[in-house]
Amino acid sequence: MSMELVVLTGMSGSGKSVALRALEDTGYYCVDNLPPELLNPLLALEDQLHASRLAVAIDVRSGDSLPQLPLLLHGLRDKGVALHQIFLDADDETLARRFSETRRRHPLSAAVERHAQQALPGAIAKERQLLADLRERSHVVDTSHMRPSQLQAAVKQLIAAPLAHLTLVFESFAFKRGITMDADYVFDVRMLPNPYYEPALRALTGRDAPVIDYLRRQPAVGLMLDQIASFLRTWLPVLAHDHRSYVTVAIGCTGGQHRSVYLVEQLARLFSTEWQALARHRELDGLQQQP
Numbered sequence: 413m414s415m416e417l418v419v420l421t422g423m424s425g426s427g428k429s430v431a432l433r434a435l436e437d438t439g440y441y442c443v444d445n446l447p448p449e450l451l452n453p454l455l456a457l458e459d460q461l462h463a464s465r466l467a468v469a470i471d472v473r474s475g476d477s478l479p480q481l482p483l484l485l486h487g488l489r490d491k492g493v494a495l496h497q498i499f500l501d502a503d504d505e506t507l508a509r510r511f512s513e514t515r516r517r518h519p520l521s522a523a524v525e526r527h528a529q530q531a532l533p534g535a536i537a538k539e540r541q542l543l544a545d546l547r548e549r550s551h552v553v554d555t556s557h558m559r560p561s562q563l564q565a566a567v568k569q570l571i572a573a574p575l576a577h578l579t580l581v582f583e584s585f586a587f588k589r590g591i592t593m594d595a596d597y598v599f600d601v602r603m604l605p606n607p608y609y610e611p612a613l614r615a616l617t618g619r620d621a622p623v624i625d626y627l628r629r630q631p632a633v634g635l636m637l638d639q640i641a642s643f644l645r646t647w648l649p650v651l652a653h654d655h656r657s658y659v660t661v662a663i664g665c666t667g668g669q670h671r672s673v674y675l676v677e678q679l680a681r682l683f684s685t686e687w688q689a690l691a692r693h694r695e696l697d698g699l700q701q702q703p
Contacts, residue, residue: 618673
């Protein structure tokens, strides 16, 4: 087969509809809420669909057939299908707020406690349990703090990366807004000198030349960069040998504006000669910056 397939799954309310629209805009033939047992028949229709790139959303709405999915995907890889597995997630508070704002029912609400105040938290907990295996096998994208435009950009960035090699995703974030949920490794750099306390640098970011110059002059910043890079160089070959497609490395500082952004940019540049490396900044893309 020459088909390229994106399997999009994740928590209800995490943004799968937004991500699917992004894939459709990119040229994928998209199908929402596909039962797993129809995946192989759909792929067999490649010629009739006139599409070599297909994206399907599969989640708990599939009911009892959902456990079939991991084995089906394993078989597709063996047949030569270029497969991207993306799992969208968000923290429980964000998911509950989104359901409240849209006034939609969770697909598992009827299967848990029927008391109105307990139905939604119980449904979210049940869904996490049912999707745990798929989450473990997929690249996770935490949408808790993402606007739709950010999510669309992140999905397009992921599918543009070649599948033949391990892809590194370096992500900056602010601890004051919560730890990102999609990271394989998290590094806390709040102990490093903070450009925020330099009045001329406060409004700038870790991508601006004055901030870059300031942080490059700090020995502790250089030491942190070297030690993170050394750790990754030690373990990335092992992860690649274990057939991992993506590894997300999150760097957090207080505001997600200066130190973490600088280190993410430096690490992405440093590793781009050896691996496919992507840089993502949770707090900078479309969000109002706070000190």
